Amino acid sequence: MTGPDPGFAADPLEKRSLGEHIAAHLQELLLDGRLKPGDTLPSQRDLAQRYGTSVAAVREAISILSASGVLDARPGRGTIILPVTQQAPSINLWLGAVHDEHEARAFLDTRQALEHYTIAQAARHATPEQHTDLLEHLHRMRDAQGEPEAFIQADLALHMAIAHAAGNPVVLRLLRAIHMPLANLLRAISTDLMLAGRFPHLYTTHEQIIHGIIRRDPHAATAAFDHMLDQTTEGGTLERALGHPERPDPPLGPDFLEDLHWNLTRLIGPMADVLIPEAASELGLDPDALTRTHLTRYLGNLARQLPDGKQAEWTALSSLLEKRYG
Incomplete structure (x- = not known):
């Protein structure tokens, strides 16, 4: 050279x-x-x-x-x-592991955006044959719950099968490109998840994702994915996996709930009393236990349940709440 x-x-x-x-x-x-x-x-x-x-x-x-x-x-x-x-069309431009916490969270956010798309598209377009294939992958994941590496591989294979069912070759290639760092990140947190007894819960949320796809319910399927992502990162799992001390993540507290209730009631009236606990329950949480880690997903879940015509105003309000409490 x-x-x-x-x-x-x-x-x-x-x-x-x-x-x-x-x-x-x-x-x-x-x-x-x-x-x-x-x-x-x-x-x-x-x-x-x-x-x-x-x-x-x-x-x-x-x-x-x-x-x-x-x-x-x-x-x-x-x-x-x-x-x-x-060069091969499946060229992987990102090799190795994610070790920095900021990069890891950005990585998971990117994965979430890609998987929201593939899950929703699979729910709309997957064929009966692809439904059968997804169930077979799900069963392999169920059978691998006692073996972390086998569980990770079954998990990755299931999500790639969802991407295939979505029918978008570009997104499929993007997911292939992040396959290696995703596998490494899952390996890093798998011990923590296994010791905490979360593998059965992770399997259950994957089951909900697949059943949502088969029922052609993209909202339920993507909500289950969000819940799964919360399960893999809550409680300091990510920080411990990356070798960083766990940062305190206390509940947002009554000030947040009062602020949320006032703003949401002003927007939709008494329905706020129903939606506030319901949106938390869908994430497996209690409103009183919401923390900064949950804030973005919780507010997003609320947004999906608002009546038509209220989305624009809620976007401004939720942005304000995130700045104030996030």
């Missing part, structure tokens, strides 16, 4: 999943132009020295990128970066 050194090992690498970290860093060099299609990488031994790691870790990274169609590694000829037109 000619030209200036593109900056191998520009950032210190963590001491786990080194092959994945190296693969991710090589892709960063490619994406920002420091490596270009047609370039030949240094030898594996040279890369190992530059990254300060073993040849085996470099070999793993090259295998990952070769399988993704980014590299063409041939004995005696070196490792060449392929042109984009020759």
Whole structure:
């Protein structure tokens, strides 16, 4: 490779999943132009020295990128970066794990947006044959509750089956692209979930997702997904998985409920007395126990239950409540 050194090992690498970290860093060099299609990488031994790691870790990274169609590694000829037109359509542009809490939450928010779409589309368009396939995946998840890795793989396979049923190939490719970091994140929190006895509850919420899809009820199916996401991150699970101390998340308290009740009553009248506890109950919560962690989903759940014509005003009110209490 000619030209200036593109900056191998520009950032210190963590001491786990080194092959994945190296693969991710090589892709960063490619994406920002420091490596270009047609370039030949240094030898594996040279890369190992530059990254300060073993040849085996470099070999793993090259295998990952070769399988993704980014590299063409041939004995005696070196490792060449392929042109984009020759790269596999399933190329994964995000490899490795999510370790930063802010990035993890942003990652889960992005996943939620994608899965809301696929779940709703599957509820509208899945065929009877796809319903059968979803139930088979669900049964595999049920049977794997005692084995964390098998449970994670069954979970991921179920969500990919939902994406297939949604019928949008672009969204399917996006979900494939986040498959590896999602699997790593689930592995990080699985021990905590198993010790807390949450696997059966997670299975139940997945069952509700699938049954909502089969009933062609996108609202029920996406609400079940939101509940599932809450179950996997509440109680400091995410912080502990990422090695950070749990931050206090006390209930929002009576001031929030009074503020909410006043604003919602002004908007829809006495119906507020029904919707406030009902929206919390759908998330498996008590209004008095709502915390900052639940706030966005709770207000969103309220929005879905408001009468037509009240959405615009509620958007402004809920934004105000989030700023005040979030």
